[in-house]
Amino acid sequence: MTTPPAPSSRERILSRVRTALAEAPDTPSAPRGYLTTHTPDDPATVLDLLHENLADYRAHVHRAMERELPALIGGLLEDHGAVSVAVPPGLPAAWLSGTPVEQRHTPLTPYELDATDAVVTGCALAIAETGTIVLDGGPGQGPRSLTLVPDLHICVVRAADQIVASVPQAMPLLDPTRPLTWISGPSATSDIELDRVEGVHGPRTLHVVLLTTR
Amino acid sequence: MSGTFIGMPAFPKAAHEAVRNVTLRANLRHATHTIRDKRAVAVAELDDWAELREAGKQIKDHTLHRLDHYLVQLEESVTAAGGTVHWAADAAEANRIVADLVKATGETEVVKVKSMATQEIGLNEALEAEGISAYETDLAELIVQLGEDRPSHILVPAIHRNRGEIRDIFRSEMGKWGRSAPEGLTDSPAELAEAARLHLREKFLRAKVGISGANFMVAETGTLVVVESEGNGRMCLTLPETLISVVGIEKVVPSWRDLEVFLQTLPRSSTAERMNPYTSMWTGTSDDDGPSAFHLVLLDNGRTDALADEVGRQALRCIRCSACLNVCPVYERAGGHAYGSVYPGPIGAILTPQLRGTESEIDASLPYASSLCGACYDVCPVAIDIPEVLVHLRERVADQGGRGHRLEKAAIKAAGWVLDNPGVLAVGERAAARTRRLHPRKLPGPGASRWTDSRDLPQMPAEPFRDWWKKNRT
Numbered sequence: 001m002t003t004p005p006a007p008s009s010r011e012r013i014l015s016r017v018r019t020a021l022a023e024a025p026d027t028p029s030a031p032r033g034y035l036t037t038h039t040p041d042d043p044a045t046v047l048d049l050l051h052e053n054l055a056d057y058r059a060h061v062h063r064a065m066e067r068e069l070p071a072l073i074g075g076l077l078e079d080h081g082a083v084s085v086a087v088p089p090g091l092p093a094a095w096l097s098g099t100p101v102e103q104r105h106t107p108l109t110p111y112e113l114d115a116t117d118a119v120v121t122g123c124a125l126a127i128a129e130t131g132t133i134v135l136d137g138g139p140g141q142g143p144r145s146l147t148l149v150p151d152l153h154i155c156v157v158r159a160a161d162q163i164v165a166s167v168p169q170a171m172p173l174l175d176p177t178r179p180l181t182w183i184s185g186p187s188a189t190s191d192i193e194l195d196r197v198e199g200v201h202g203p204r205t206l207h208v209v210l211l212t213t214r
Numbered sequence: 215m216s217g218t219f220i221g222m223p224a225f226p227k228a229a230h231e232a233v234r235n236v237t238l239r240a241n242l243r244h245a246t247h248t249i250r251d252k253r254a255v256a257v258a259e260l261d262d263w264a265e266l267r268e269a270g271k272q273i274k275d276h277t278l279h280r281l282d283h284y285l286v287q288l289e290e291s292v293t294a295a296g297g298t299v300h301w302a303a304d305a306a307e308a309n310r311i312v313a314d315l316v317k318a319t320g321e322t323e324v325v326k327v328k329s330m331a332t333q334e335i336g337l338n339e340a341l342e343a344e345g346i347s348a349y350e351t352d353l354a355e356l357i358v359q360l361g362e363d364r365p366s367h368i369l370v371p372a373i374h375r376n377r378g379e380i381r382d383i384f385r386s387e388m389g390k391w392g393r394s395a396p397e398g399l400t401d402s403p404a405e406l407a408e409a410a411r412l413h414l415r416e417k418f419l420r421a422k423v424g425i426s427g428a429n430f431m432v433a434e435t436g437t438l439v440v441v442e443s444e445g446n447g448r449m450c451l452t453l454p455e456t457l458i459s460v461v462g463i464e465k466v467v468p469s470w471r472d473l474e475v476f477l478q479t480l481p482r483s484s485t486a487e488r489m490n491p492y493t494s495m496w497t498g499t500s501d502d503d504g505p506s507a508f509h510l511v512l513l514d515n516g517r518t519d520a521l522a523d524e525v526g527r528q529a530l531r532c533i534r535c536s537a538c539l540n541v542c543p544v545y546e547r548a549g550g551h552a553y554g555s556v557y558p559g560p561i562g563a564i565l566t567p568q569l570r571g572t573e574s575e576i577d578a579s580l581p582y583a584s585s586l587c588g589a590c591y592d593v594c595p596v597a598i599d600i601p602e603v604l605v606h607l608r609e610r611v612a613d614q615g616g617r618g619h620r621l622e623k624a625a626i627k628a629a630g631w632v633l634d635n636p637g638v639l640a641v642g643e644r645a646a647a648r649t650r651r652l653h654p655r656k657l658p659g660p661g662a663s664r665w666t667d668s669r670d671l672p673q674m675p676a677e678p679f680r681d682w683w684k685k686n687r688t
């Protein structure tokens with residue numbers, strides 16, 4: 001007679017779970033009595049709230065129309081002393097038409113990114129109540145490392161169609177199969193006596209440009 | 215009157231010294247009060263907080279009650295997305311799996327984003343024994359690791375260190391691990407953070423293997439979620455070629471939509487922010503973005519024991535926000551190390567004895583490390599009734615009897631009677647406080663003396679918690 005093989009850890013854990021729950025009552029799916037938004041349904045209010053909350057978390061916020069964008073981005077890169085900028089695939093070429101800074105295109109190795117001063121991207125959407133921009137690697141955003149390693153990140157949000165009021169409004173618009181990065185203000189730490197310091201590892205400076213149509 | 219009277223027998227490791235350590239107490243007090251005041255403001259911004267809390271509680275309860283189903287679903291989704299799922303029944307198995315995965319890459323260095331699960335299983339030490347160096351990259355974890363110290367808070371692990379101590383650690387230790395601290399480093403937080411940035415960046419850039427935990431795993435989609443502030447998490451999650459995530463089985467939630475609840479409650483409850491600076495979400499592997507190999511190690515290590523306890527299983531709802539630490543008068547005075555576990559504070563007092571059992575004296579004493587004031591329950595964003603579980607676990611400790619538990623039994627008898635008679639408790643506490651010079655520093659008896667030989671008993675605070683609480687609670 002052969003002894004049966006010892007059960008795998010998978011089987012053991014699942015069977016322990018089932019034994020543990022043998023007497024447990026069935027619990028229904030959760031109630032969702034919470035609000036889907038805390039903000040009045042008015043685009044101007046939502047835009048102002050996003051602006052305010054981004055600034056509160058020490059992002060630098062600008063408003064510009066499409067035609068003002070190249071000069072604004074050029075000026076920000078210059079102010080930062082940037083000599084090179086990483087450019088994600090699909091970024092509108094016009095956005096960087098106002099700057100002589102050297103453009104570096106993906107793929108870039110971590111070392112190449114480390115030697116790049118800035119990055120300019122779009123985003124998937126922005127959430128006003130939390131002051132968050134969400135990147136999903138779509139056109140004009142590039143892989144996650146692009147907005148992580150360079151020290152300056154300039155992110156453009158289209159006010160007309162990329163801003164939602166709240167987290168519950170954002171979820172159905174996002175595709176979980178894409179790699180997602182939610183950014184609320186620049187990198188920060190409060191680990192030293194709870195003094196907030198911007199920038200340990202991510203970009204220390206975050207500029208968000210709210211692209212308006214008027 | 216003895217130190218066991220209020221029912222905190224072997225409340226472990228240096229609680230006594232912690233209470234006497236002026237720096238520690240000042241740091242702790244400043245930190246916990248700052249965070250909890252800010253938290254109250256952040257929570258008040260959401261007028262549906264009670265509903266969010268209820269939804270969070272119910273989502274977690276529902277998941278726990280069908281955990282087998284959701285774990286299998288998660289495994290399928292992660293696998294379909296290009297990841298590999300491993301199951302680890304205990305710490306030793308999890309460590310073995312991770313060590314083998316790292317070895318298979320041919321690497322001897324890994325970068326780590328702060329993870330309580332890997333601390334719980336002692337992964338760094340296990341890897342070290344296999345010749346693999348694991349670098350902690352969270353600033354506070356770096357401070358702890360360089361200082362050969364242990365974390366003392368879930369959220370701010372180096373809360374017990376002040377800036378001068380941190381500078382000294384950086385100056386003397388950084389060079390031994392990699393890039394040295396800059397010449398003339400001062401104790402300004404900005405300079406210290408910059409030193410950490412430079413020290414760690416060379417490690418991030420060359421790292422081939424990253425190790426993480428996760429705050430949530432979504433069964434429906436196979437998505438893992440890490441919330442953080444500094445960007446070290448993003449570095450570890452995106453730059454290496456191989457990513458290994460070690461996650462407790464209780465971290466699963468059923469659906470993508472469920473995240474909308476926890477992404478509102480977790481940041482506000484933990485760092486008192488509307489949202490933490492960075493949240494990363496990934497589903498298996500993707501082309502041209504992030505690691506090309508992803509391994510998920512699902513960790514039991516006592517969680518199914520906790521699950522089997524009808525009252526105690528609610529501890530598995532915990533989302534590790536640390537709000538309960540910041541309101542706990544016992545934690546504020548004793549500090550995180552006193553709990554003898556990676557899980558300190560009120561949640562540690564109920565989670566650790568369930569994960570590890572109550573056989574050891576430390577673990578048997580943890581359910582007594584509380585004044586049962588209930589503040590932890592009030593702040594908990596998933597409504598874990600910590601006092602209820604504490605009392606339940608005290609009963610378990612008292613029932614199991616046996617050698618080494620006579621003290622606990624005696625204590626619970628006294629405590630049980632006293633706790634039923636609040637007036638007596640108040641008087642007893644004040645009397646205990648007045649006579650604290652006379653309290654023994656060691657416990658007598660076999661077992662107990664082995665424990666206290668190397669440790670002092672906690673001294674009674676100068677002021678009873680109840681008085682303190684009344685005065686300081688706003």
Ligand code: SF4
Nearest residue numbers: 532533535536538594
């Ligand atoms: S028990 Fe509740 S309050 Fe404490 S860390 Fe866990 S979720 Fe937060």
